[in-house]
Amino acid sequence: MSNLLRRIEIPIFITIIFTLIQVIPYYVYIQPLDDAAAYIQRWILICLALATFVGVLSLLLTHGKNLQKRSKGWYFSAIVVVFTIVMSIVGLPLAEVGLGAANPIYLFLYNNMLQPLSGTMYAIIAFFIAAAAFRAFRARNVEASIVLLAGILMVCSNAPIFTVTWPPFKDIGTWIFAVPNMATNRAITIGAALGLVALAVRTLMGIERGYLRGGGAEQ
Amino acid sequence: MVDLLAIWTAVFFTLAIYSILYRDTAWYRIAESVYLGVAVGYGVSVDLLYVRNQWTTGGWSTPGVMLAGFAIAVIMGILWYFRFIKQYFYLYRWPLSIIVGTGIGLALRAVIFVQFRDMIVAQVRLNLWVPTNMLTTFNNILLFIMVPCVLLYFWFTGAKIRETAPMKVVDKIARYTMMAGFGSAFGYTILTRFSMFIGRAQFLLGITPNPPENRTAFIVLALLILGSMIVYDLFFKKKS
Amino acid sequence: MAFLEKFMDMDRRWVYLLSWIFVLAPLLYPLGLPIPINQESIGWYNYIENIPAGSTVIFAPMYGTSGIPELFPMTVATMRHLWSRPIKVIVVTFWTEGALVFNILLGQVDPTSYGKVYGTDWIHLGYIPGSETAMASFARDITGTVSADFLRGQPTTSYPIMANIRTAPDIDLIISIETGTPGYTEWLRQWQAPYAVPMIVGLIGVSVPGIAPYIQSGQVSAYLPGLTSSAEYENLIHRPGLAVAGVDAVSMSHLMVVILVVLGNIAYFASRSSKGGKK
Numbered sequence: 001m002s003n004l005l006r007r008i009e010i011p012i013f014i015t016i017i018f019t020l021i022q023v024i025p026y027y028v029y030i031q032p033l034d035d036a037a038a039y040i041q042r043w044i045l046i047c048l049a050l051a052t053f054v055g056v057l058s059l060l061l062t063h064g065k066n067l068q069k070r071s072k073g074w075y076f077s078a079i080v081v082v083f084t085i086v087m088s089i090v091g092l093p094l095a096e097v098g099l100g101a102a103n104p105i106y107l108f109l110y111n112n113m114l115q116p117l118s119g120t121m122y123a124i125i126a127f128f129i130a131a132a133a134f135r136a137f138r139a140r141n142v143e144a145s146i147v148l149l150a151g152i153l154m155v156c157s158n159a160p161i162f163t164v165t166w167p168p169f170k171d172i173g174t175w176i177f178a179v180p181n182m183a184t185n186r187a188i189t190i191g192a193a194l195g196l197v198a199l200a201v202r203t204l205m206g207i208e209r210g211y212l213r214g215g216g217a218e219q
Numbered sequence: 220m221v222d223l224l225a226i227w228t229a230v231f232f233t234l235a236i237y238s239i240l241y242r243d244t245a246w247y248r249i250a251e252s253v254y255l256g257v258a259v260g261y262g263v264s265v266d267l268l269y270v271r272n273q274w275t276t277g278g279w280s281t282p283g284v285m286l287a288g289f290a291i292a293v294i295m296g297i298l299w300y301f302r303f304i305k306q307y308f309y310l311y312r313w314p315l316s317i318i319v320g321t322g323i324g325l326a327l328r329a330v331i332f333v334q335f336r337d338m339i340v341a342q343v344r345l346n347l348w349v350p351t352n353m354l355t356t357f358n359n360i361l362l363f364i365m366v367p368c369v370l371l372y373f374w375f376t377g378a379k380i381r382e383t384a385p386m387k388v389v390d391k392i393a394r395y396t397m398m399a400g401f402g403s404a405f406g407y408t409i410l411t412r413f414s415m416f417i418g419r420a421q422f423l424l425g426i427t428p429n430p431p432e433n434r435t436a437f438i439v440l441a442l443l444i445l446g447s448m449i450v451y452d453l454f455f456k457k458k459s
Numbered sequence: 460m461a462f463l464e465k466f467m468d469m470d471r472r473w474v475y476l477l478s479w480i481f482v483l484a485p486l487l488y489p490l491g492l493p494i495p496i497n498q499e500s501i502g503w504y505n506y507i508e509n510i511p512a513g514s515t516v517i518f519a520p521m522y523g524t525s526g527i528p529e530l531f532p533m534t535v536a537t538m539r540h541l542w543s544r545p546i547k548v549i550v551v552t553f554w555t556e557g558a559l560v561f562n563i564l565l566g567q568v569d570p571t572s573y574g575k576v577y578g579t580d581w582i583h584l585g586y587i588p589g590s591e592t593a594m595a596s597f598a599r600d601i602t603g604t605v606s607a608d609f610l611r612g613q614p615t616t617s618y619p620i621m622a623n624i625r626t627a628p629d630i631d632l633i634i635s636i637e638t639g640t641p642g643y644t645e646w647l648r649q650w651q652a653p654y655a656v657p658m659i660v661g662l663i664g665v666s667v668p669g670i671a672p673y674i675q676s677g678q679v680s681a682y683l684p685g686l687t688s689s690a691e692y693e694n695l696i697h698r699p700g701l702a703v704a705g706v707d708a709v710s711m712s713h714l715m716v717v718i719l720v721v722l723g724n725i726a727y728f729a730s731r732s733s734k735g736g737k738k
Contacts (some may be wrong), residue, residue: 240472240475241472261555261556262555265555265558265585265586265588266555266588268585269585269586269587269588272605272606272607272612273606275606275607276606276607276613276614276615277603277606277607278603278606318592321592322590322591322592325591325592325595325648325649326591326648329647329648329649329652329653330648332652333644333647333648333651333652333678334644337676337678338672338676340676341672341675341676341677400668403668404665404668407664407665407667407668407684407685408664408665409664409712409713409716410664410685410686410687410709410713411529411663411664411665411685413482413708413709413712413713413716414528414529414663414664414685414686414705414709415525415528415529416478416482416528416712417482417486417528417686417705417708417709417712418527418528418529418531418701418705419528420482420483420486420708421486421528421701421704421705424483424486424487426486426701426704427704428567428701
């Protein structure tokens with residue numbers, strides 16, 4: 001029985017069924033199928049929300065091992081574990097016992113730790129980009145020159161100091177956005193759409209199994 | 220007092236991340252570890268709140284199809300956690316298949332229209348002769364040429380047909396078009412990244428609506444953190 | 460030419476220091492550079508200004524704390540503009556941190572100062588997990604997908620604003636302020652394609668190039684690209700805020716990048732030609 005349940009055909013079959021339940025009623029109105037699609041769309045959100053502890057457990061397992069073995073940098077793992085547990089517990093939606101989004105510890109951690117840390121993590125890329133632009137952005141050949149020229153003109157177009165000094169910078173930037181950039185992205189969009197359709201067809205045929213990998217050999 | 224603690228905590232963590240600009244430091248590692256813990260733990264609150272609301276006010280507690288559906292959803296939710304048990308890993312694939320299948324179905328049914336048909340219709344509808352506006356005419360002609368060239372460039376990657384003379388022209392047009400497009404992306408990337416830095420700088424300097432006390436904390440903590448890194452490099456790093 | 464080689468290979472921390480100077484200086488000592496108003500912000504302003512009275516609009520802050528520096532100013536300005544008009548606003552998000560981002564806004568902007576009543580003129584539905592699936596479910600069954608509001612935890616059907624709101628066709632416009640996925644592509648697939656709900660999108664600079672085809676095709680009716688346009692918009696609604704305060708720093712930082720790239724290339728070509736001469 002256990003060997004039967006392990007077979008890879010079961011999740012592939014489930015994927016195909018649930019894909020068709022969403023696709024068919026969109027093109028062919030069949031009342032029961034349409035109702036089933038709507039029901040599943042709502043139902044699946046609960047399923048997804050209940051997976052919330054997967055990330056927490058993964059983190060605790062990885063850093064818990066470091067902590068246990070006293071590996072190099074284990075004290076940083078201790079910090080990760082402590083803050084994961086504290087944030088998870090104080091955020092539980094139990095307003096009756098004072099936990100949840102209104103909990104003062106939760107709000108403190110969100111407003112004074114998560115917000116500045118998250119914002120700064122992404123903000124730091126500005127420095128790396130500036131340094132990279134200085135060290136690597138070279139007009140080595142025709143194509144690199146086009147990238148350089150378009151890039152610099154776009155930078156000038158986005159900064160009022162340039163557009164006030166010489167207003168045509170804005171028009172040039174608008175042209176670059178509306179013509180070569182638009183052409184590139186339109187082609188990429190169409191290509192991506194075809195790629196998505198191909199991926200969906202492969203998944204429906206059971207050829208695409210990448211999402212099922214892991215946990216040892218497939219049956 | 221709590222406000223002061225809040226301000227100094229936020230400023231400290233901001234500067235701790237920025238310490239990486241000097242070099243990899245313990246300050247940065249501490250901040251990174253805290254970020255990891257808090258970010259992963261944060262989602263628990265909003266996800267479980269949604270489930271709770273659906274149970275209490277969403278009708279899932281109604282006996283019948285709804286209650287049965289909720290029970291099955293909870294069981295599927297529990298199956299997610301079998302990914303951590305190698306022996307029963309196959310159970311984790313079932314809710315995953317449901318999610319993937321539904322997601323692919325929802326995306327597939329509309330992508331044909333939104334990202335394929337509508338794009339082609341818009342391309343075909345380009346007006347190649349606008350007598351009142353020669354610039355628009357010129358732009359539309361360029362688009363009429365550029366988009367198919369870039370598409371052909373992608374589609375025939377690695378094919379022998381790329382060696383033919385017409386395709387070499389197509390390749391050149393496509394490459395130059397894409398280079399200009401990527402240059403545009405670079406320009407906007409600079410805007411985004413520096414805008415994010417400016418937002419953090421406004422916070423550190425206490426510019427309204429940020430509390431003005433931030434500036435004091437910024438100056439003091441910046442000197443302390445920078446000083447500690449320099450002192451470590453001068454006196455302790457050599458010895459080790 | 461040894462100087463040029465040294466210049467090109469200089470420690471990147473000098474570039475970091477320059478970045479700090481070029482950003483902090485104009486924030487501490489504003490230059491007061493004029494902010495020209497461009498077509499994107501005019502288009503955005505006009506679109507919101509021309510929303511018919513009595514319309515119901517979805518406002519979706521689809522970003523987390525990482526996007527606050529660039530998107531929060533336009534979020535605040537847009538909400539001020541919406542609340543100054545006789546239209547109903549439903550706030551909902553499909554990003555985990557979006558709900559709390561909007562709560563930060565509520566700490567700075569008081570809707571009652573615009574005469575707006577919670578539950579009648581606007582409502583905060585919070586976060587719905589599930590990304591594109593949640594957006595599809597929300598379109599099919601709004602009050603079923605979100606059964607309780609975020610601020611008070613009461614059934615959504617108990618609020619007057621939700622009295623005639625059941626499915627996507629009951630919504631007149633989507634305003635999405637976003638940084639990535641889920642974003643405008645998912646809105647287009649799940650709301651615009653099946654139900655023809657118009658949408659306008661405010662987005663970070665990095666996402667702007669990708670939206671160009673949708674602007675040209677008319678699938679997205681208006682867009683607001685990044686911090687500079689946010690500053691222009693703040694001026695249009697006569698409520699200068701963080702974006703206006705930061706525009707001088709945008710100018711100086713961009714000037715620094717241009718100077719660095721130009722100098723780097725001059726040094727590169729000079730160094731190359733001197734090496735070629737020595738041969």
